[in-house]
Amino acid sequence: MDFEALFKQFLSGDVAQQASILRSLTIFLPELVLSCSIVLMLVARLVSLDRIIPTHWFALLGGMASFVIVLFQFWEFGNSQTVPVEVFTGLAIHDEFSIFFRGFLTFFLVFVIALTVLTGIPDDEDAPDFYSLLCGAVIGMMLMSSANHLLMLFIGIEMASVPSYAMTGFLKGKRRSSEAALKFVVYGAGAAGVMLFGISLLTGILGTAQFSELAPRFQAVFASHAGMQDPATRCVALALLMIAVGFAFKLSLVPFHFWCPDAFHGAPAEVGGFLSVGSKAAAFALLVRLTTSLAGDGSGALSQLSLSCGLGLGLIAIVTTTFGNLAAYSQQNIKRMLAYSTIAHAGYMLMAVSALLVLQSVQTDLVFQGNHQENGPRAMEGLLYYLCVYLFMNLGAFAIVALIRNQTYSEEIDDYKGLAQQVPVLAICMAICMFSLVGIPPLGGFYGKAFIFASVYEATNVHWFMWVVLAAGGLNTVISLFYYLRVAKTMCMDTRPADAVPVSMAASSSPALYVMLVSGMVVFLGIIIDPLSKVALHAAHALF
Amino acid sequence: MSPETLLTCIVFLPAVWAIPLVLFDAKAKEAMRYWGVLGTALTFALTLQLLMQFDSNKSGMQFKFDTPWIANWNVFFSLGVDGISLPLVVLTGFVCLLSMLASWSIEKNFKGYLMLFLILETGMMGVFLSLDFFLFYVFWEVMLLPMYFLIGIWGGPRREYAAIKFFLYTLAGSVLMLIAMLMFYFNSDRSFDLLELARIAGGTSAGKSHVYGMSMQVAAFIMLFIGFAIKLPSFPFHTWLPDAHVEAPTPISMILAGVLLKMGGYGIIRIAFPLCPYGAQYAAYFLAALGVFSIIYGAFAAMAQTDFKRLVAYSSVSHMGYVLLGIAVWKIVDGKTVGREYWEMGLNAAMFQMIAHGISSTGMFFMVGVLYDRVHHRDINKFGGIAQLMPHYAGLAAVIFFAGLGLPGLCGFVGEVFSVLACWNFSPLLAIVAASGVILTAGYILWTMQRVYLGPEYKGPHPEALVEMNSRELAIGYTLVATAILFGVLPHLLFDPMHGSIQALTQSLASSYETLYGAIHTSQLP
Incomplete structure (x- = not known):
């Protein structure tokens, strides 16, 4: 291809369902804006501009700008006859699902930056480093959520992970922080290696790395093969298992969760909040996209593939949730407890993916009364709603931990005794977040959980094992009550010891307002459900 | 006021009333008290207004309205x-x-207390008024949080244990209810409408030809029943109740006994029975036996207590046994309901017993609270001679305790006697056992009165504090006594509005069972 042809393609080479490079760059604008703000931050430090304009403004404005652009893209999708397109010659995809997650992540970025400004965790000296790492990680997560190619999958995961390692070790003087970062990095590198091997195996067998091509190729390759005796089948199973290891690491699923409590314990609470929501959301977006493209339309050999993947994920979900909840029970440090709670919640959310795959494995309407086409999107709606509420309730909890730490220098649950008498705002908001994490209406956490349980119930029509998943989910909700309630109880019911460090925060101060806003959103999403649920369903439809 | 506005106001007025409390100064306790009283009084006035507008000649739902709440999931705000x-x-x-x-x-x-109290009231009103299963569930859980904190913060010495026990029991029941709810949702083409779900169960729904399968009905009934039996409470799920009642502050004990326990009975009548007639009939004998056992067990347990409040708590277990008994006396022979009017009588009795117990146990907890406020202990064996020191109080308390005992002429009598009578048609053996429970009840109540109010003199701590009730307490006492006598003498005041709805309920349940029975015997049903 000569230069002229390349240039033409750059300008207008819209192949069917593929955007030209120019159009791809327009679609890529939110990521570009974030990248620009990173460059600006670093340049600003070179010319000492950060003495005049604090660095967080660059990051905050960059985050807001990219969120607004994503909103505009969403609006564009809603209004015109825009169809999903593959961008950058098929490496990524631009549809409602990716827009939803890019919006989610940029919105979250803005909230995290606001939190770090309020708690002052990166000092002026370190601010450019911290915010470039933060924005860089978000760009990686956005790539994860719009990946359409196995290569992109890997690049996205790595781009999100590497800044996370550095942020975990950000409290440089602290031994625990460095230890956490080291554990995280070693574990992450190992998991990434295994995953890359899995990716190459899969690509080798199927001859493609394009998500949309996976299902047809699989269909073609395995039309004649039968059973696990066949070496090719085993190879694919091995490849999927290895890819699953990578995901399990990102989602902190048992048995690849060991890094999570240590990393959260060592990292500042703000970073913990960021990792627990952001990387989880992006990894779920990626997992859903990969598994749905693998499952395809669920015909022929794909049905078996989809069912076994679904049941396998269901089993992991059960183990993860149960383990997370039981381990959280005995924690004394609140960040460790929240880390285990994150593990448990990853399990709940994985149940949605499991239900989705199991539901996709049957095509016929025989098993179901009513509209079968709706089942998949419904499962996804549950997951997306859960993630949105999770953003607020988990961020709220970590924000309160950070704010209390700034005054008492302690993150032990015992030191939270009787805080309700000194800072009722923080105690009430913490209680709201905790109860929402349990899943008690009228708080948002309940609806996500109920929607997910509903799709798991629907999946019991396909396979009996989903009953076990459903029972485990219900039982775990009851178990989890204990440790969440302990935090609320310690803060609200115990009396503050006389020698405890006093905490004070006016109800009208900006940190208090921030916390009220976040936990107010948890209540809001528990009462006004319709708008977000519609948006989530709309986004979920893009996958099917 | 239009009925829709009225119902919505009844549900949300208390919670909205709680919002301005934020502005009150924490020290302005007196102002907050009157604000709270005004809020609850207004809500009560609205319920009376509803009573006025209600047409007791009609049998079905009145003032029903639906507004979409979560459109994607067919959830309606439906009252x-x-x-x-x-x-x-x-x-x-x-x-x-x-x-x-x-x-x-x-x-x-006090500010936090009032806010939680008002939110709790919204939750309770919502449970009784909602006609959408999902909405019902949400309101059911809304009560949980305020109750947890009300017991856990303002309770007695073992409050934290009692609060978490209450929370855990109810949450476990709720999770079962959630699963049962999903079962109905997916077996009815995604509907949460309680009336529509009941119509499908009876095979009378327009457009839906199928009814729920037998095994599903039994499974769903068991799950729903456990959820409601925990609230009722029925043996063996009652162990949270003595702890919660004893530790809760007096007003909260009054609400617990007066209203919260009724939700269990209400849930069984409104949801468990109409939605799974087959499951209900399948378990009817077991339920009745459980009710009778609760009556006897509660009475014996009450007799063994030395803590005054614990005694009243166990008497609730015993009294709520009559509710379960009255609901369950559904006799079927060969698919046909036998003696439907007896069952109707049983349901009427169960409803009456719930209201009567709401009055008498509220009164009993209040009377215990009056004593506790003065001497700060509740040990029955350290009381005695109260009647001499506080004659006015002792007189009122006697009427309330006799109402609990079931003395003819007071409200407790009607419910007990009718549920035992209705049971005779169902199973004479159970009726005899249940009737003997009355003797036990008389035994522990009379014995308690003897130990607390009679006797020569009070020898326990703080004898100087035993002064007569003040006018506020007297007003509460007299109101309770008056209502106890009113419903004891004129029970038809209560039966009149209930009768039509209960008749319709038994008729539709009997015919749904017949339809089902027919379908089973022509084996159209899994």
């Missing part, structure tokens, strides 16, 4: 009232007003 829920709504307003008046002794963090 309505019929003869079964109306008395309970009025009772809730009544008990809340009285316990708000009894809240004068609360000292710690």
